[in-house]
Amino acid sequence: MLLSKYLIKMIWKLVPRWIVNMMGRVSFSKKFLLFFIAFSVPMIVIIYVLSTDINKKITQNEIEQQALISLQHFAELLRHNQTHRGLKQSYLRGYEEFSDPVNEQKQLVEAKIMDIDRQIEKDWKRFINISKWNLIKKQWEDVKNETNVLKSFDGHTEMNSNLLKIIATIVNEAHIYLNPDPQLNRLSITINEDLLLSTEQIGQLRAFSTQLTLQSAPLTETQHHQLLEMFGSVQLLLDNLEMKAYYLQDKNGEHLLLKQQQQFSEQTIMFIELLKSNEFRPKDPEIVFEQATGVINSGFQLYEKGNFILIEHLQEANKAYKKGQFLLVLLFLFSIFLIYLLFGGAFISVVQTLQTLQNGTARWIKGELGTRIRVNTNDELKSIGDSFNQLASSFEENLKENIRIQEDLQHSLKKNNQLATAINNLEIGVIITDPQQPNNPITFVNAGFEKLTGYKAEEVIGRKSSPLQGEKTSLEAKRRIREGIEKEEAFSLEILNYRKDGETFWNYLSITPVYENGKLVNFLGLQTDITKQKKAAEEIYSLAFYDQLTNLPNDNKLESSVTSDIQLNMKQATILRLDVVRFKNINHARGFSLGNLTLTEIARRLKHSIKDQGMVSRQYGDKYTVYLPNIADPTEINKKIEEIHQQFLQPFEVNGYTFYLEVSVGVSRFPMDGNDFITLMQHAEAAMFQAKEHDDRQYVYYQEDMHKGFEEEYVLENYLRVAIENEELFLTYQPKQDLKTGKINGMEALIRWSHPKLGMISPFKFIPLAEKTGLIYQIGEWVLLEACKHNKRLQMQGFDPLIISVNISAKQFNNKEYLLSTIDRILEETQLDPQYLEIxxxxxxxxxxxxxxxxxxxxxxRDIRVSIDDFGTGYSSLSYLKLFPIDVLKIDRAFIKDLLENEDDQKLTQSMIDIGHGLNLKVIAEGVETAEHIDVLKTMNCDEVQGYHLAKPLTADEFVDFLNNNKSRRV
Known part of the structure; x- marks a missing residue:
């Protein structure tokens, strides 16, 4: 008591009198209000400031988390594009084993681009530069099908550079500073800028180095310089990363990432050392590619772990912020409650003094609005009475105000009618239901709904929406709608609905709950007809996985099925690779329309023979594949092949034609012949080619040695391509001599190949391969050009004009426009007179x-001579002499070899010479090796000879020496 009295006395003395006078003129309600404000406003301001700061932190934290997630997606896109660039570089250089991995990486890039597009539209617009992102997508469209090696490399690299720029933009726009923790801020910069830049540099080095594995020639100076630049860039980035290794610790200083960083650096250095030592040069590009990919994968693993630490840090911070926010709210509520108790109690104590005014106010409440309260005091009670009287006086004014409000309400209703009209004019369907009533009935539909479903508004209002559903509507879609309505949540889905006439349509349905004062009052549904889009998607699927001619699964569908079965631990299976023998004769003889009908009939017969035991697939042309899952027993396989052959024993009757076809079958079995789809198909293909080469074998099982011939041919083909580029091919010239005059009057150009490791390779080995691969055009053109150059050069050196003979392959000859234009161009270029050229x-x-x-x-x-080589060895040579304009017959060396001992060869040779002279043709004997051969051929009146007796095939310089040494030589 003494203390309270002392405090009251102190307040009485310390409070200024003018404040006391001022407060005495203020009403009790204002006093209470002032006291309440004095206590509440500072507290509210403080709470507001603190809450706003926490909300900003939470918002920024969430933005940073979204940004880090987006960075993971862009890093994955960078990784996929790097791999696509590396694979495609080798593929464009002729390494076809990377064809399928290129397509797989292409699909991964496109899938990731689509994923990023969805995320940008949903969450990332605030920190993604859309124009830069659209530029990246355009660059991808430009490079994914680029066939030029340099353009492909530069395009991929520029795209990755822009990806790194957009990653830096995300870090900047999303303010990923992770303050107040500078360690994690530096970690963010290190992994999102330095580390990703390092992986890109290594990716460029991977793409460039795998190119180099495909060339056998030494590195050019430019290539060596480019390689050194790339080494330097990678080493510089590694050094920079080493300098920032401290930042790879977590917030507690633990070295969670240092070991991963050291592994990444060590693998990178090992890869660079491999390249510097040139160990990668003689190996397959897979070796270089896989080692580089291991380095890049290690870098991205380091990136993912670092990013996980950053996200985990943000999540922990977010929890702390939200906990603080929760405590702040509790403090605010407690303070308000305390103030309410204190001031409420004080206010009630004052109100009790006003009970004397109750009677007057009661009359006014009963309707006696003219009642006024008269208070004869000058204290606060008088003010209260005056306030009441003022309230009664203003009531009439409030009535007028209410009338005005009613008028405004009518105006608002008119605007609502305009809104309803706009909704009715929408093309999409709008439906509103009332969840407060049983069964959630429809209360409104617009004209778009009527047009979409065929139902009039009066037919559906008051009813459930279930008439739009039917037998084909999925149970999952129905469950999702029911669940969303029960949970009162917004959701969207695709659902198969029914129109009034029973026609089905695909409906994209969005349902949103509508609340009023926190209470659910309606569900708003928006309906869009997406039937055309769904059909388009189905057509795209059909084009991707089914052959459009036969409706059989194509190679993509077959690969998907086989791979899926293998992943599901299938125990055994069989691949039958089928080739229809001589099918091309149908296309050539009867046209492609009949051929297509035949292919469809073949597909029908194969499906009939397989039934439901497997899958029939068409790859291209007349190539079919039968997949028999869970079958590998030879007895069962042979039975199935026999059923297939039985189908081909029946005649084909197509479009009025009757004919028979045969089929060759190659067999590979899982798992003994391969553990993946590509290997099984390759082995079945190899077995099929064996079956085609042996007429007595309708089917062949794969054996391990079958690929040996293919591998040798493949290696030789690659050597031949390199030989053309490296000028390993050269010409020799074998002279021809006139038997009557003894003069050298011609020469034959003969191609030779000197391989740096294999030595001399016979033309009989590489010329058929050149014809098979189409390289014969390039080789044949080069031979003709070099031969004409050599002949013209001899004439310019003063030698008598000679006729040079050049062999032309059947493939070159049958391409008329190519052959004639090539001959004309070369004769024009070399200025050789056509009369000195012989084909x-x-x-x-x-x-x-x-x-x-x-x-x-x-x-x-064109005045060019034509000769028939190896005359006498064929069955129709005589008919050639009669039908075609030929100048020279060359008797094959087989008849000259035993000319002295074999009387039959003498008679045949004499007959061929007589036939040639009878047709005014010049006759040349090949393979002349002795002077006795010369003497006999003279007696037979042969015109010319060539062979080792005159000279072996000579190089250009040796041929010049031969001419100089034989100017006076005569037979």
Whole structure:
């Protein structure tokens, strides 16, 4: 008591009098209000400031988390594009084993781009530069199908550079500073800038180095310089990363990332050392590619772990912020409650003094609005009475105000009617239901709904929406709608609905709950017809996985099925690779329309023979594949092959034609012949080719040695391509001699190949391969050009004009426009007179007289000579002499070899010479090796000879020496 009295006395003395006078003129309600404000406002301001600061931190924290998640996606896109660039570089260099991995990486890039597009639209717009992102997508469209090696590399690299820029922009725009923790801030910069830049530099080095594995020649100076630049860039980034290794610790200083960083650096250094030592040069590109990919994968693992630490830090901070926010709210509520108790109690104590006014106010409440309260005091009670009287006086004014409000309400209703009109004019369907009523009935639909479903508004209002659903509507979609309504949540889904006439349509349905004062009052549904889009998607799927001619699964579908079965631990399976023998004759003889009908009939018969035991697939042309899952027993396989052959024993009756076809089958089995789809298909293909080469074998099982011939041919083909580029091919010239005059009057150009490791390779080995691969065009053109150059050079050196003979392959000869334009161009370029050029043709050229004769006539019009090589070894040589404009017969060396001992060879040789002279043709004997051969051929009246007796095939310089040494030589 003494203390309270002392405090009251102190307040009485310390409070200024003017404040006391001022407060005495203020009403009790204002006093209470002032006291309440004095206590509440500072507290509210403090709470507001603190809450706003926490909300900002939470918002920024969430933005940073979203940004870090987006950075993971862009890092994954960077990784996929790096791999696609590396694979495609080798693929464009001719390494076809990377064809399928290129397509797989292409699909990964496109899938990730689509994923990022969705995320940008949903959450990332605030910190993603859309124009830069659209530029990256355009760059991808430019490079994914680029076939130029340099453009592909530069395009990928520029795209990755822009990806790194957009990653830096995200870090900047999202303010990923992770303050107040500078350690994690530096960690963010290190992994999102330095580390990703390092992986890109290594990715460029991977793409460039795998290119180099495909060339056998030493590195050019430019390539060596580029390689050194790349080494330097990677080493500089590694050094920079080493300098920042401290930042790879977590917030407690633990070295969670240092070991991963050291592993990344060590793998990078090992890869660089591999390249510097040139150990990668003789190996397959997979070796270099896989080692580089291991380095890049290690870098991205380091990136993912670092990013996880950053996100985990943000999540922990977010929890702390939200906990603080919760405590702040509790403090605010407690303070308000305390103030309410204190001031409420004080206010009630004052109100009790006003009970004397109750009677007057009661009359006014009963409706006696003219009642006024008269208070004869000058204290606060008088003010209260005056306030009441003022309230009664203003009531009439409030009535007028209410009238005005009613008028405003009517105006608002008119605007609502305009809104309803706009909703009715929407093309999409709008439906509103009332969840407060049983069964959630429809209360409104617009004209778009009526047009979409065929139901009038009066037919559905008051009813459930279930008439739009039917037998084909999925149970999952129905469950999702029911669950969303029960949980009162917004959701969207695709659902198969029914129109009034029973027609189905695909509906994209969005349902949103509508609240009023916190209470659910309606559900708003928006309906869009997406039937066309769904059909388009189905067509795209069909194009991707089904053959459009036969409706059979294509190679993509087959690979997907086989791979899926293998991943599901399938125990055994069989691949049958089928080739229809001589099917191309149908296309050539009867046209492609009949061929397509035949292919469809073949597909039908194969499906009939397989039934439900497997899958029939068509790859291309007349190539079919039968997949038999869970079957690998030879007895069952042979039975199934026999059923297939039985189908081909029946005649094909197509479009009025009747014919028979045969099929060759190659068999590979899982797992004994391969553990993946590509290997099984390759082995079945190899077995099929074996079956085609042996007429007595309708089917062949794969054996391990079958690929040996293919591998040798593949290696030789690659060597031949390199030989053309490295000028390993060269010409030799074998002289021809006139038997009557003894003069050297011609020469034959013969191609030779000197491989740096394999030595001399016979033309009989590489010329058929060149014809098979199409390289014969490039080689043949080069031979003709070099031969004409050499002949013209001899004339310019003062030697008598000679006729040079050049062999032309059947494939070159049958391409009329190419052959004639090439001959004309080379003669024009070398300025060689056409009369000194002779084209040598073998019997294989003359199989189609209607094609051959016009070409020969064109050649003769150019004054170029034509000779038949190896005459006498074929079955139709005499008919050639009669049909075609030929100048020279070359008797094959087989008849000259035993000319002295074999009387039959003498008679045949004499007959061929007589036939040639009878047709005004010049006759040349090949393979002359002795002077006795010369003497006999003279007696037979042969015109010319060539062979080792004169000279072996000579190089250009040796041929010049030969001419100089034989100017006076005569037979």
């Amino acid at each position: 040598e043709l073998t019997e294989s050229v003359f199989q189609n007289p209607t094609v051959v004769k016009p070409i020969l006539e064109e050649i003769k019009q």
